[in-house]
Amino acid sequence: MSFAGDQQRGSTTKTTAHFVLVPMMAQGHTIPMTDLACLLAEHGAQVSLITTPVNAARMAGFVAGVEEASLPVQLVELPFPAAEFGLSDGCENLDMLQSTEHIRDFIKACGALQEPLAARLRQEWPPPSCIISDMMHWWTSDIARELGIPRLTFSGFCTFASLARDIIYRDNLLENLNDEEEIVKLSGFPTPLELPKARLPGSLRISGVEQIREKIYAEEMRSDGKIMNSFQELEILYIESYKQATGKKVWTVGPMCLCHRDSNTMAARGNKASLDEPKCLQWLDSNKPGSVIFVSFGSLVSxxxxQLVELGLGLEASNRPFIWVIKAGNKFPEVEEWLADGFEERVKDRGMIIRGWAPQMMILWHQAIGGFMTHCGWNSIIEGICAGVPMITWPHFAEQFLNEKLVVDHLKIGMEVGVKGVTQWGSEQKEVKVTRNAVETAVSTLMNDGEAAQEMRMRAKDFGVKARRALEEEGSSYNNIRLLIQEMGNKQNASG
Incomplete structure (x- = not known):
């Protein structure tokens, strides 16, 4: 795919800003980057999105979408050296790793893309004016310095969690804490914040990753700024505090998911069509507005x-209509056996079960949806906010417990299901974290007509309106995107 309207080499004509986007190969990281590519291109910038063959195959819908819209976006494929780092052939995405033991090897394999990417960018025309890379790709800083262009980091976190993470790393708050339940207070945070060590990002220690983590943080601090998938009206206090704490420019350009929210353009986010999609729409159409609870736990949670049995029995006991997206990895046959042993038959008149991938944005925007039970990944939360849907929070790992704090305590658009322990990604869950009674209580409370539920619904709808306005012409994120493109273009023309 080539750029439309490229300037000729040697031309003195003013050059359009050319952004190189390098996402982490994980669905939760890649999807907002593809959205960012579209947003930048829609505002006139040229974009090169870097990926690998297996991930490029997953993004066929994205490629078709940008070509149909004639957006100046090109997909750049680089061979991924999986075998050289002890990974199975074709293992090119975090969701393909069997355990956390392979994370170090995967990150190192990503780092081996440095020279091939640098060689490709040396030949690009128009030349890159900026690299926006996932914070995990610390090595892209070396490429940016070689080319004499800015490197901006993208983490996929909200600003609330990013600020907390910065304070934790900067002040070494987790050092010498052996008790996973010891309460950690984050001094310097603009509002009171404390959580047990196990619920904070950085608490998961993986052999051999500590040195890499230090490089990631060091290069993040040397970067020229941050791109955030958020908007000013949602997190203004934390955005300003984050700018002060890091001394960096922060561009909030979200919610990026609004770039492709309807069913006709979902393919541009890289999602394949689901066989359940028409059935799902028909089922939703048969339910009253605001009556259905949607349950989905993201791409990495297995x-x-x-626990799935407890969750299902809680949904059944709530007597509320529900859509439930189930993923259980290699243990799914056990779940299928339970579903077939009476559960699916008992709930067939008011429950729909989707196995694997689901058209989440399409579901959330349907008028029948009245609540969203989520694992608290930021992509899911921002999608729920955009749709104006209140949430039941069920965090598992990473920064998800911080996201829960933002949703429940600060935005006041959700309620906790009552998770008592951390389920670390890549480790086998040993016991039930949430009982059926807790699920039933949370669903019944959120979906009823009580004063607290009505207040959450009202606030959620208000933030949904603000989210949409942020990306409309002269909205806060709309203006930030234009300023970002202008500044990077000016730097390129000044250096040229």
């Missing part, structure tokens, strides 16, 4: 069968 819930243990015992």
């Amino acid at each position: 819930t243990a069968p015992e």
Whole structure:
């Protein structure tokens, strides 16, 4: 795919800003980057999105979408050296790793893309004016310095969690803490914030990753700024505090998911069509507005069968209509056996079960949806906010417990299901974290007509309106995107 309207080499004509986007190969990281590519291109910038063959195959819908819209976006494929780092052939995405033991090897394999990417960018025309890379790709800083262009980092976190993470790393708050339940207070945070060590980002220690983590943080601090998938009206206090704490420019250009929110353009986010999609729409159409609870836990969460059973029995006991997206990894046959042993038959008149991938944005925007039970990944939360849907929070790992704090305590658009322990990604869940009674209580409370539920619904709808306005002409994120493109273009023309 080539750029439309490229300037000729040697021309003195003013050059359009050319952004190189380098996402982490994980669905939760890649999807907002593809959205960012579209947003930048829609504002007139040229974009090169870097990926690998297996991930490029997943993004066929994205490629078709940008070509149909004639957006100046090109997909650049680089061979991924999986075998050289002890990974199975074709293992090019975090969701393909069997355990956390391979994370170090995967990150190192990503780092080996440095020279091939640098060689490609040396030949690009128009030349790159800026690299926006996932914070995990610390090595892209070396490429940016060689080319004499800015490197901006993208983490996929909200600003609330990013600020907390910065304070934790800067002040070494987790050092010498052996008790996973010891309460950690984050001094310097603009509002009171404390959580047990296990619920904070950085608490998961993986052999051999500590040195890499230090490089990631060091290069993040040397970067020229941050791109955030958020908007000013949602997190203004934390955005300003983050700018002060890091001394960096922060561009909030979200919610990026609004770039492709309807069913006709979902393919541009890299999602394949689901066989359940027409059936799903028909089922939703048969339910009253605001009556259905949607349950989905993201791409990396693989819930243990015992916990899925408790969750299902809680949904059944709530007597509320529900759509439930189930993923159980290699233990899914056990779940299928339970579903077939009476559960699916008992709930067939008011429950729909989707196995694997689901058209989440399409579901959330349907008028029948009245609540969203989420694992608290930021992509899911921002999608729920955009749709104006209140949430039941069920965090598992990473920064998800911080996101829960933002949603429940500060935005006041959700309620906790009552998770008592951390389920670390890549480790087998040993016991049930949330009982059926807790699920039933949370669903019944959120979906009823009580004063607290009505207040959450009202606030959620208000933030949904603000989210949409942020990306409309002269909205806060709309203006930030234009300023970003202008500044990077000016730097390129000044250096040229």
